[in-house]
Amino acid sequence: MVLHTPPSPELVESIIPLADEDLSRKDYASDVDTRWCPGCGDYSILAQMQRSLSNINVAPEKMVFVSGIGCSSRFPYYMNTYGMHSIHGRAPTIASGLKLSRPDLQVFVITGDGDALSIGGNHLLHVLRRNVDVKIFLFNNRIYGLTKGQYSPTSELGKVTKSSPVGTTERPLNPLSVALASEATFVARSYDTDPQHLQVTIEQAARHHGAAFVEILQNCNIFNDRAFADYTDRDVRDERLLYLEHGEQMLFGENKNKGLAVSATGLRVVDADGPDAGLILHHDATRPAPDVHQLLARCAYPEMPVPMGVIRQVTAPTYGDYLDGQIEVQKFKNRHDITQLLRGRSTWQVE
Amino acid sequence: MTTTSPQANGSGGASAPIQERDRVTVRFAGDSGDGMQLAGNRFADATAVFGNDFSTLPDFPAEIRAPAGSLAGVSSFQISFSKHQIFTPGDEPDTLVAMNPAALKSHLSALAKGGLLVVNEDAFTSGNLKKANYPSNPLSDGSLDDFRIIKAPITTAAIAAVEDLGLTTQNAERTKNFFALGLVYWLYDRDLEPTLDWIEQRFGRLPNIAEANRRALYAGHAYGETTEIADAHVRVPPAVLTPGEYRTITGNQALVLGLITASHLTDLELFYGSYPITPASDVLVELAALREFGVRTFQAEDEISAIGTAIGAAYGGGLGVTGTSGPGIALKSEALNLAVMTELPLLVLDVQRSGPSTGMPTKTEQTDLLQVMFGRNGESPLCVLAAKSPGDCFYMVLEAVRLAFQFVTPVVLLSDTYLANTAEPWPVPDITQLDQIDVPYRKLEHIDPEDFQPYARDPDTLARMFVPPGVKGLEHRIGGLEKSDISGDVAYSPENHQRMTDLRGEKIRRIANFIPELEVDGPESGDMLVLSWGSTYGAVFTAVNDAREAGHEIAHAHLQYLNPFPRNLGDIVSRYKKVLIPEANTGQLRMLIRANFLVDAQGYNEVTGQPLSARLLTAAIIKMANE
Ligand SMILES: Cc1ncc(C[n+]2csc(CCOP(=O)(O)OP(=O)(O)O)c2C)c(N)n1
Ligand code: SF4
Ligand SMILES: [Mg+2]
Numbered sequence A: 001m002v003l004h005t006p007p008s009p010e011l012v013e014s015i016i017p018l019a020d021e022d023l024s025r026k027d028y029a030s031d032v033d034t035r036w037c038p039g040c041g042d043y044s045i046l047a048q049m050q051r052s053l054s055n056i057n058v059a060p061e062k063m064v065f066v067s068g069i070g071c072s073s074r075f076p077y078y079m080n081t082y083g084m085h086s087i088h089g090r091a092p093t094i095a096s097g098l099k100l101s102r103p104d105l106q107v108f109v110i111t112g113d114g115d116a117l118s119i120g121g122n123h124l125l126h127v128l129r130r131n132v133d134v135k136i137f138l139f140n141n142r143i144y145g146l147t148k149g150q151y152s153p154t155s156e157l158g159k160v161t162k163s164s165p166v167g168t169t170e171r172p173l174n175p176l177s178v179a180l181a182s183e184a185t186f187v188a189r190s191y192d193t194d195p196q197h198l199q200v201t202i203e204q205a206a207r208h209h210g211a212a213f214v215e216i217l218q219n220c221n222i223f224n225d226r227a228f229a230d231y232t233d234r235d236v237r238d239e240r241l242l243y244l245e246h247g248e249q250m251l252f253g254e255n256k257n258k259g260l261a262v263s264a265t266g267l268r269v270v271d272a273d274g275p276d277a278g279l280i281l282h283h284d285a286t287r288p289a290p291d292v293h294q295l296l297a298r299c300a301y302p303e304m305p306v307p308m309g310v311i312r313q314v315t316a317p318t319y320g321d322y323l324d325g326q327i328e329v330q331k332f333k334n335r336h337d338i339t340q341l342l343r344g345r346s347t348w349q350v351e
Numbered sequence B: 001m002t003t004t005s006p007q008a009n010g011s012g013g014a015s016a017p018i019q020e021r022d023r024v025t026v027r028f029a030g031d032s033g034d035g036m037q038l039a040g041n042r043f044a045d046a047t048a049v050f051g052n053d054f055s056t057l058p059d060f061p062a063e064i065r066a067p068a069g070s071l072a073g074v075s076s077f078q079i080s081f082s083k084h085q086i087f088t089p090g091d092e093p094d095t096l097v098a099m100n101p102a103a104l105k106s107h108l109s110a111l112a113k114g115g116l117l118v119v120n121e122d123a124f125t126s127g128n129l130k131k132a133n134y135p136s137n138p139l140s141d142g143s144l145d146d147f148r149i150i151k152a153p154i155t156t157a158a159i160a161a162v163e164d165l166g167l168t169t170q171n172a173e174r175t176k177n178f179f180a181l182g183l184v185y186w187l188y189d190r191d192l193e194p195t196l197d198w199i200e201q202r203f204g205r206l207p208n209i210a211e212a213n214r215r216a217l218y219a220g221h222a223y224g225e226t227t228e229i230a231d232a233h234v235r236v237p238p239a240v241l242t243p244g245e246y247r248t249i250t251g252n253q254a255l256v257l258g259l260i261t262a263s264h265l266t267d268l269e270l271f272y273g274s275y276p277i278t279p280a281s282d283v284l285v286e287l288a289a290l291r292e293f294g295v296r297t298f299q300a301e302d303e304i305s306a307i308g309t310a311i312g313a314a315y316g317g318g319l320g321v322t323g324t325s326g327p328g329i330a331l332k333s334e335a336l337n338l339a340v341m342t343e344l345p346l347l348v349l350d351v352q353r354s355g356p357s358t359g360m361p362t363k364t365e366q367t368d369l370l371q372v373m374f375g376r377n378g379e380s381p382l383c384v385l386a387a388k389s390p391g392d393c394f395y396m397v398l399e400a401v402r403l404a405f406q407f408v409t410p411v412v413l414l415s416d417t418y419l420a421n422t423a424e425p426w427p428v429p430d431i432t433q434l435d436q437i438d439v440p441y442r443k444l445e446h447i448d449p450e451d452f453q454p455y456a457r458d459p460d461t462l463a464r465m466f467v468p469p470g471v472k473g474l475e476h477r478i479g480g481l482e483k484s485d486i487s488g489d490v491a492y493s494p495e496n497h498q499r500m501t502d503l504r505g506e507k508i509r510r511i512a513n514f515i516p517e518l519e520v521d522g523p524e525s526g527d528m529l530v531l532s533w534g535s536t537y538g539a540v541f542t543a544v545n546d547a548r549e550a551g552h553e554i555a556h557a558h559l560q561y562l563n564p565f566p567r568n569l570g571d572i573v574s575r576y577k578k579v580l581i582p583e584a585n586t587g588q589l590r591m592l593i594r595a596n597f598l599v600d601a602q603g604y605n606e607v608t609g610q611p612l613s614a615r616l617l618t619a620a621i622i623k624m625a626n627e
Helices: A009-015 A042-056 A072-078 A091-101 A113-119 A121-130 A175-181 A195-206 A291-298 A319-333 A338-343 B036-050 B101-110 B126-131 B154-161 B169-174 B176-187 B193-203 B207-226 B251-266 B281-288 B303-315 B326-342 B369-374 B392-407 B417-421 B494-514 B534-549 B569-573 B588-597 B614-626
Strands: A063-067 A082-085 A106-112 A135-140 A186-191 A212-217 A241-243 A258-262 A267-271 A306-313 A348-350 B023-031 B053-059 B074-082 B095-098 B116-120 B148-152 B244-250 B270-274 B296-299 B319-324 B346-352 B383-386 B410-416 B423-427 B477-479 B526-533 B554-559 B561-563 B576-583 B602-605
Touching: A042 A072, A042 A135, A042 A195, A063 A072, A063 A091, A072 A082, A072 A106, A072 B477, A091 A106, A091 A121, A091 A319, A091 B270, A091 B296, A091 B303, A106 A113, A113 A121, A113 A135, A113 A175, A121 A135, A121 A175, A121 B303, A135 A195, A175 A186, A175 A212, A175 A291, A175 A306, A186 A195, A195 A212, A195 A306, A291 A306, A338 B244, A338 B251, B023 B036, B023 B101, B023 B176, B036 B053, B036 B074, B036 B176, B036 B193, B036 B244, B036 B423, B053 B417, B074 B101, B095 B101, B095 B176, B101 B116, B101 B126, B116 B176, B148 B176, B154 B169, B154 B176, B154 B207, B169 B176, B169 B207, B176 B207, B193 B207, B244 B251, B244 B417, B251 B270, B251 B281, B251 B319, B251 B346, B251 B392, B251 B410, B251 B417, B270 B281, B270 B303, B281 B296, B296 B303, B303 B319, B303 B326, B303 B346, B319 B326, B326 B346, B326 B369, B326 B410, B326 B477, B346 B392, B346 B417, B369 B383, B369 B410, B369 B561, B369 B588, B383 B392, B392 B410, B392 B494, B410 B417, B410 B534, B417 B534, B494 B561, B526 B534, B526 B569, B526 B588, B526 B614, B534 B554, B534 B576, B534 B614, B569 B588, B576 B588, B576 B614, B602 B614
Parallel strands: A063 A082, A063 A106, A082 B477, A106 A135, A135 A212, A186 A212, A241 A306, B023 B095, B095 B116, B116 B148, B270 B296, B270 B319, B319 B346, B346 B410, B383 B410, B526 B554, B526 B576, B576 B602
Antiparallel strands: A186 A306, A258 A267, A348 B244, B023 B074, B053 B074, B053 B423, B244 B423, B383 B561
């Protein structure tokens, strides 16, 4: 039952509440001192968020950051917008109630790998499934930062941490796979040390009509330093990352000399100048079936290049579209006379 | 299609002289599939139209469809009706309708000696007797000699009445509840008309079924009329109620109407986040059907999410409400504390049920009082109210919403299974006579940003300056970390935490200045006070009056405000030599009264899953009065 057709991208642009005057990055920064460890990846994410919002020129009074608990979840304090630093794992629920009752607000959720995938796993699943129009940014450092270095649901099997002195005994979740399996309509990945890419990804998420899920690889230099360095370091990036662009070929490598093609078991790397060059896939983020998107989400170092960018973006009515549509329809179809409601189906008179 | 009826009105036949009584209590009991709730509700409607005051008590098994004929599958519906105002569905029935052996087995102990027993003799087959663990047939072994008994072939007579309609055997048999109902209508001189109207409304589109139910109803009525039933034809004259327009209402219906009315009186859209749980689910279900009132219901993935969404809606400036029962409150407690710390206007409905753990999901108890008072980490004061009757649920929702906004605080409203399902006549409120509910942030939205401090407080109420997102220049952040007084910034200083703890406590205490003082029914001081709260009001009121009739001078006071208490409560409890606190728990209010006022209050406590028995309570009151 589709009550509304989703708005066009142009309309979405017009839905984002814009400021009257031109705002700079500084206008989105609060005067609260940041409390992250020096060198923490969160600093860069904060800066890119402020830049992205100023690029779009969002009205700060219409922006709300809702976060859970963790180092990452301190984020709202540093934004000169409205915000709520809530409780561990529950930010998607608060964001849902807020967005559904206040469709005029832009609601961003800031969460960590423990916050979103451990204690709040259930809420993440359902906010994505429902396609509530909130944008979720998961800062994945593959560790519990705030509680000082225990393993998280994204820590690799066997990882030695404070709570796993001889290595973990559990397999990690892949956040993108979880998001795709939860029917997310927008799924993307970026990382803290590529400001340009991160800004663009945030802006793309902001403009999506519906729930957006962005995994941001974030370095915790205190408890899990260089967790992503093998493929995000400047000198190896080109070789080991795959920057996805909708409609473009999936090419990577120093002169874009490699590409991804379908194999019998999934995806494989082929030589862009070799005989199989013609088999290199074009990225279609809007493809309804999530098959190729799941294969991309599973691409991992060292066997495969690590995808960055928007993996999936499909249009679907949001929870709010349906809900507001029902309210409109029922208001039109039924009387809403409170006196009649109080009287109920039948009354009698006592003389 | 014509209806075959010897006589369509309920004015009674000539067989037995009609007797007058002040009050009668009837219990319908049968298998879950026998339609006892339906029969009971029809009887309640007919009773309302007739003009008695009444109160009903449905009691159903937790299993949706227990095996037919089993003890686990017995469902019952009790109704008490009177020519006077009444406040309980009655303790023991005068008449028990038992549709099968299991129903007889489960409910016979409630029937007083000499009581009237109406049984469906067709159902007393050896198979059914075995399922109910009867070694021999009680209808023939003499074990029922202490009762007056009407053995009616309810199933066969109902089938015979609808014989030529071409129904399936199953559908024909299903009309037996209407046959039983018709018989009871004759016994108590009820008019058939309201039920005939209902059948037409409900089954009009299935003319065959409608006709079958009509015929079964008439046949049952005729059976009463033509069978010589001695001393069983009884009339309870109409009650004298305050004039006006009345409807029937249950506690859960009243919660729903209260929420819609609160939305109207605040001019805010209602957001109701909830996860299904007996006995609170009805509220979600009924609100979901009221989208035309701008209601946003949200069936969350769990109770934590449910309260999270309600907090989100409250933070956004809406009417944010979540509703659940005891186990759900346990899950919500961390988020409820977030609402305490962020000081947001949030309403939480707790329709209590029998615990601990899953307990007895369809049975009643008052066992969440201490949970909602104290079941959270840290010093976490919030406002707690409790409804005293089904209709009172409506007014307590309005009161809870008023206080939530005025004091910018979460408020918990306690109801319970008994109130949720009990029906009573209710004067329909006039919406134009209800006061608007003030929403203070509306004035703050125009404040000069220079003058805005999110944790600056109103000098009288100590409510903080709450402004929802959207106002330019007032951007700020809130959260669960300790807040600095006035600025609301994150703060860890020892002095500040002490001050904020005190302020949060004092804010809730000051609510006492804005709620009514407690009223005492009876002597202002003296020998004995009975103090009650919540759904026991009816039983306690009745028991106190019965004790007074037995010659005891006893005062009664009933609490609807549990936190804070009315400001004169300490004074009241100290004016009597003895204080008795009846509760459907092991003494939760008593603990609070003793701790707060150092009075030696005694308890009368029943934790049976059933509402307090007024009769047993009367005896306890008299015993204590005599001590
Ligand atoms: C109910 C509850 N349980 C546990 C904690 C303790 N706690 C705070 S943050 C955290 C883990 C945070 O990890 P993550 O979400 O990855 O965030 P990061 O600090 O790494 O950014 C835990 C377990 C808490 N605050 N609340
Ligand atoms: S502990 Fe790690 S994640 Fe937390 S602030 Fe420090 S560097 Fe960042
Ligand atoms: Mg982490």
